Amino acid sequence: MRPLADTPKPPMHPATIAAQAAGAIDTETAGVVPAIHMATTFMRDAEYAPMNAENIYLRSHNENTRVAERLLSALEGAADTLLFPSGMAAVAAVFRTVPTGGAVVVQSQIYWGTTAWIREFCARRQIALHEVEASDEEALAAVCAQHRPALVWVETPSNPWLRITDIAGAAQIAHDAGAALVVDSTAASPVLSQPLALGADIVMHSATKGINGHSDVLAGSLSVSDVDSAMWQEIRADRDMAGAVLGPMEAWLLTRGMRTLPLRMREMSRNAMRLAQFLVDHPKVETVLYPGLPDHPGHEIALRQMSGGFGGLLSFVVDGGAEAALHAVGRLQLFHRATSLGGVESLVEHRHTIEPHTGIPEGLLRLSVGIEDADDLIADLGQALGQ
Numbered sequence: 001m002r003p004l005a006d007t008p009k010p011p012m013h014p015a016t017i018a019a020q021a022a023g024a025i026d027t028e029t030a031g032v033v034p035a036i037h038m039a040t041t042f043m044r045d046a047e048y049a050p051m052n053a054e055n056i057y058l059r060s061h062n063e064n065t066r067v068a069e070r071l072l073s074a075l076e077g078a079a080d081t082l083l084f085p086s087g088m089a090a091v092a093a094v095f096r097t098v099p100t101g102g103a104v105v106v107q108s109q110i111y112w113g114t115t116a117w118i119r120e121f122c123a124r125r126q127i128a129l130h131e132v133e134a135s136d137e138e139a140l141a142a143v144c145a146q147h148r149p150a151l152v153w154v155e156t157p158s159n160p161w162l163r164i165t166d167i168a169g170a171a172q173i174a175h176d177a178g179a180a181l182v183v184d185s186t187a188a189s190p191v192l193s194q195p196l197a198l199g200a201d202i203v204m205h206s207a208t209k210g211i212n213g214h215s216d217v218l219a220g221s222l223s224v225s226d227v228d229s230a231m232w233q234e235i236r237a238d239r240d241m242a243g244a245v246l247g248p249m250e251a252w253l254l255t256r257g258m259r260t261l262p263l264r265m266r267e268m269s270r271n272a273m274r275l276a277q278f279l280v281d282h283p284k285v286e287t288v289l290y291p292g293l294p295d296h297p298g299h300e301i302a303l304r305q306m307s308g309g310f311g312g313l314l315s316f317v318v319d320g321g322a323e324a325a326l327h328a329v330g331r332l333q334l335f336h337r338a339t340s341l342g343g344v345e346s347l348v349e350h351r352h353t354i355e356p357h358t359g360i361p362e363g364l365l366r367l368s369v370g371i372e373d374a375d376d377l378i379a380d381l382g383q384a385l386g387q
């Protein structure tokens with residue numbers, strides 16, 4: 001499976017790049033869809049030269065992974081992308097580059113799995129971890145100037161608080177302190193936000209979420225503009241040797257999922273906006289956290305650094321605390337009660353049950369809004385909350 005065409009050249013739009021999987025086809029059969037290549041090892045000729053110089057062994061050379069990486073690079077506006085077997089494997093790949101005894105600054109109240117792993121990892125490696133609310137630019141600047149970290153990690157929009165960090169501002173602050181800025185852009189996807197263009201050094205995704213979009217692949221990604229940076233070279237070499245690679249089948253599924261990514265993100269964002277507006281006016285709802293709402297504290301920044309919508313992630317606080325929230329959740333018919341986000345089907349989570357000691361309001365429900373008809377989703381929320 002050699003892609004015939006290179007990545008489509010600008011000014012191709014994301015929908016075009018995605019629909020045609022950045023030019024990937026099956027040149028063996030002329031199929032419009034790439035084949036799945038499961039071989040773990042590749043032959044040498046009688047002179048003992050590789051019969052295909054690009055393929056020696058699957059841990060380093062997987063054509064399905066390369067196709068998915070090329071597509072993701074094209075969508076992200078990146079020079080290079082590496083796929084990992086999960087989002088957390090991508091997170092770990094970044095933090096493993098921090099020297100023992102170094103310092104990192106990490107946004108507080110982000111995806112709980114990231115926070116929990118980073119705390120454990122930094123303690124084990126004698127890395128000084130400074131957690132700060134990075135959407136507060138002054139607080140971020142103060143911590144960076146004081147501790148001179150190797151790495152600044154932000155997540156925007158953040159999960160489940162939907163806080164918005166100014167990526168360009170955070171990049172400036174990180175670089176002034178001699179740090180690299182890494183942005184977890186999972187909730188935005190490359191369709192709604194392109195952190196590299198705003199100055200981020202690396203953008204990370206849990207591709208398990210919107211990028212794959214069908215709740216059937218676990219994967220993560222890192223993308224970069226400067227392929228020659230020492231950090232990127234280290235990450236690439238470590239993936240190669242330590243072997244945190246995606247399987248061919250998962251990479252193929254990911255490519256298939258990404259073909260509809262722009263379409264799905266647009267629809268999810270539109271649905272989430274409709275739901276946010278419905279919930280804002282609902283008498284049993286205290287607060288709605290959605291960056292698309294004009295009174296959201298990060299709305300102006302979101303307007304600047306996101307385009308095409310504000311994503312499918314939305315949280316709201318039910319009046320009456322945990323009891324009222326869980327009562328409503330139990331009555332939902334259409335939303336699946338399940339963790340994760342970014343799939344075509346809508347999900348609901350009571351985050352306080354999962355992470356009770358992290359300051360999450362007891363009545364907070366987090367929705368991952370899918371691509372169902374918004375009227376059906378609104379009717380379901382309405383009947384569950386009670387009018």
Ligand SMILES: *Cc1c(COP(=O)(O)O)cnc(C)c1O
Nearest residue numbers: 086087088111159186206208219
């Ligand atoms: C899910 C998620 C992760 C972790 O990714 P996995 O694919 O589950 O390992 C990291 N960051 C964010 C924002 C996520 O939603």
